[in-house]
Amino acid sequence: MPFRLSDERERELDVILRRYPTRIAALIPALHLIQDQEGWISDETIHWISQRLDVAPAHVKGVVTFYSLFNQKPVGKHQVWVCRTLPCALRGAGDVLAQCEKKLGIHSGETTANGQVTLRTAECLASCGTAPMMQINKEYHENLTSEKIDRLLSKLMES
Numbered sequence: 001m002p003f004r005l006s007d008e009r010e011r012e013l014d015v016i017l018r019r020y021p022t023r024i025a026a027l028i029p030a031l032h033l034i035q036d037q038e039g040w041i042s043d044e045t046i047h048w049i050s051q052r053l054d055v056a057p058a059h060v061k062g063v064v065t066f067y068s069l070f071n072q073k074p075v076g077k078h079q080v081w082v083c084r085t086l087p088c089a090l091r092g093a094g095d096v097l098a099q100c101e102k103k104l105g106i107h108s109g110e111t112t113a114n115g116q117v118t119l120r121t122a123e124c125l126a127s128c129g130t131a132p133m134m135q136i137n138k139e140y141h142e143n144l145t146s147e148k149i150d151r152l153l154s155k156l157m158e159s
């Protein structure tokens with residue numbers, strides 16, 4: 001079945017298109033809408049949005065591949081990003097990542113076999129003062145401890 005946005009997201013896209021002075025300026029919020037629905041940005045959706053916004057597919061692809069927040073392949077139900085930039089690294093980000101990998105049984109960049117969690121590293125998420133930290137879906141989890149990580153990941157694997 002060809003790609004289409006849900007009716008609700010179509011209405012959101014209309015609002016977005018009215019908000020921006022040019023169609024190309026609406027590209028990033030439009031891509032977020034697609035990713036919220038599909039979980040990732042496929043070649044089919046790149047083609048769809050390029051036609052909808054009258055923007056070259058190569059430009060859309062360039063945006064999708066430039067920003068790591070856009071998924072270029074299917075991901076798990078939940079996404080975990082462990083910040084690995086210097087302030088977090090100095091406060092134990094390496095141990096945080098190692099604990100996540102061990103608990104989830106995957107390496108960074110992989111998804112658990114049950115499709116629940118995708119684990120990745122991220123560059124500074126602008127929460128250095130509360131390092132080490134990670135982002136789970138759209139929420140920050142800061143001042144991480146081993147117990148906190150264990151609790152958070154257990155919850156994710158069940159939900």
Ligand code: FES
Pocket residue numbers: 083084085086087088089123124125126127128129131133
């Ligand atoms: S270095 Fe991790 S939030 Fe800035």
